Amino acid sequence: MLADCGRVNSLPDGAGVELRGWIRSKRHHGRLMFIDLRDGTGVVQVTLKAAELPEADFQAVSSAGRESAVVVWGVVVHDPRAPGGAEVRARKIELLSASLEEFPIKKGVGPRFLSDHRHLAIRSPKAAAILRFRSNLLKSIRNWFEREGFVEVHCPTFITAAVEGGATLFEVNYFGKKVYLTQSVQFYQEAAIYSLGKVYSIQPSFRAERSKTRRHLTEFWHVEGEMAFAGLDDLMRVVERLVGEASAETLENSRELLKLLGRERSPESVEPPYHRVKYSEALDILASKGVQLEWGSDLGADEEKILTMEFDKPFFLTHFPRKAKAFYHMPDPANPELTLSADLLAPEGYGEIVGSGQRIHDYEQLLARIVEEGLEPADYKWYLDLRKYGSVPHSGFGLGVERLVQWLLGLKNIRSAVMFPRTMSRTYP
RNA sequence: GCCGGGGUAGCUCAGCCUGGUAGAGCGGCGGGCUGUUAACCCGUCGGUCAGCGGUUCAAAUCCGCUCCCCGGCGCCA
Numbered sequence A: 001m002l003a004d005c006g007r008v009n010s011l012p013d014g015a016g017v018e019l020r021g022w023i024r025s026k027r028h029h030g031r032l033m034f035i036d037l038r039d040g041t042g043v044v045q046v047t048l049k050a051a052e053l054p055e056a057d058f059q060a061v062s063s064a065g066r067e068s069a070v071v072v073w074g075v076v077v078h079d080p081r082a083p084g085g086a087e088v089r090a091r092k093i094e095l096l097s098a099s100l101e102e103f104p105i106k107k108g109v110g111p112r113f114l115s116d117h118r119h120l121a122i123r124s125p126k127a128a129a130i131l132r133f134r135s136n137l138l139k140s141i142r143n144w145f146e147r148e149g150f151v152e153v154h155c156p157t158f159i160t161a162a163v164e165g166g167a168t169l170f171e172v173n174y175f176g177k178k179v180y181l182t183q184s185v186q187f188y189q190e191a192a193i194y195s196l197g198k199v200y201s202i203q204p205s206f207r208a209e210r211s212k213t214r215r216h217l218t219e220f221w222h223v224e225g226e227m228a229f230a231g232l233d234d235l236m237r238v239v240e241r242l243v244g245e246a247s248a249e250t251l252e253n254s255r256e257l258l259k260l261l262g263r264e265r266s267p268e269s270v271e272p273p274y275h276r277v278k279y280s281e282a283l284d285i286l287a288s289k290g291v292q293l294e295w296g297s298d299l300g301a302d303e304e305k306i307l308t309m310e311f312d313k314p315f316f317l318t319h320f321p322r323k324a325k326a327f328y329h330m331p332d333p334a335n336p337e338l339t340l341s342a343d344l345l346a347p348e349g350y351g352e353i354v355g356s357g358q359r360i361h362d363y364e365q366l367l368a369r370i371v372e373e374g375l376e377p378a379d380y381k382w383y384l385d386l387r388k389y390g391s392v393p394h395s396g397f398g399l400g401v402e403r404l405v406q407w408l409l410g411l412k413n414i415r416s417a418v419m420f421p422r423t424m425s426r427t428y429p
Numbered sequence B: 001g002c003c004g005g006g007g008u009a010g011c012u013c014a015g016c017c018u019g020g021u022a023g024a025g026c027g028g029c030g031g032g033c034u035g036u037u038a039a040c041c042c043g044u045c046g047g048u049c050a051g052c053g054g055u056u057c058a059a060a061u062c063c064g065c066u067c068c069c070c071g072g073c074g075c076c077a
Helices: A005-010 A055-062 A111-116 A125-147 A186-196 A232-253 A255-261 A279-288 A301-308 A363-372 A377-385 A401-409
Strands: A016-029 A032-038 A043-049 A069-078 A086-097 A171-174 A177-181 A198-206 A219-228 A276-278 A315-318 A335-339 A341-346 A351-359 A394-400
Touching (some): A016 A043, A125 A198, A125 A255, A125 A401, A186 A377, A186 A394, A232 A351, A232 A401, A301 A351, A341 A401, A351 A401
Parallel strands (some): A276 A315
Antiparallel strands (some): A016 A032, A219 A394
16 A cells, blocks of 8 residues: 555555655664655654665665665564654565665755755755645635635736835846836736736735845745725724734644744734734834834834833824835825825744735825836836726735744744745845 | 854864964775664875965965955844
């Protein structure tokens, strides 16, 4: 019977199994040999006693290096001496493909070496567990959107006008013309709501920010949503339910992975509702902690950290000053110096995981803001067009997948939340 | 962009202050071992000291320039 390494444990004593996998490590004692065999579902010890299998098989494997591929036929034995409580006693083993060279990933290697060999490092059970967790999370996110009636749309990666600041665009030579890699699909989703109502996208965004921190990538996966007939309160309700419910479901479905990663995080610890803190209230909280911040300036990392100490769940920071936000943000009718915006901050200093807000839907108001920011209205022609034909209040958000994975798993660096990270200084492998 | 740390064996690092023929551990390779937990024991191979220039009888070490990496800030998801 073909079996998974990760599930040998649950098979009865004496069961005959076939395992296909890679030699993670080997302990050789002359006529006795132990192999930790890995296959993507887990690791199991295979015990080879020379007397119990063909001599040629034993010899072939004794000279095989780590990560050699093998097929093992053997018998399940529950034995307290085996890691995990069960092992497979080999009766026959076939060396499918011996490693040509010593496998470079081993005990004691440093972070730079691991990054340079990421294509091999992802074989480690921990790296694989993170990738599986990420896959579970995206499945839950997608299921949530589908349950809530959002329609998935796919937007272009080549664009001509900036959504966020223009300085952070990657320029691409497009048949001699300058175009850019997308930073957000927001503008295209704003077009889509007039066709589909509620939409979502899951695709990469690119930011040419010269950020050298543990929470920045130049290419990251962006979950974005946009809704017609939605104001700031509707928006925050959607964001907290999406983040909270999808995260809780993922944690529930990933208990084994969390155990393997040595992480503790209960589904209850991420459940909504989340606190809403207005920008002005945040300044008061900071002032009470002895930190004076000038009204209008954005919060720095230190200020953010102090605020996150106040909460043990993510929380919204709302109503940012107009000058701290992009031109399309809806001014607060109660105070036009503020915007109807909401960032969701993760606790423990992991920073912003969602940026969101209500968009300006009035043509003249949007045009005035574009001019006020010194932008060229002609560059935003089609975007302005959307305000000409039955324009309605609408809101949307963007969630950074790697940021969320990083916070949920307590990862020190965002790079381990993605299979092949792209940063300012890394495009290899 | 600003600030800080770093680059020495395949890997992790010591040596640098106080200049004098390049070190350790791990790994590899060879041998041994029937209950290991990235085992253990014996032997052995292994170097463009990031690069360029300068000072000196002599530079991994002192000085200058350049490149690369990591972290913090700013910016953001």
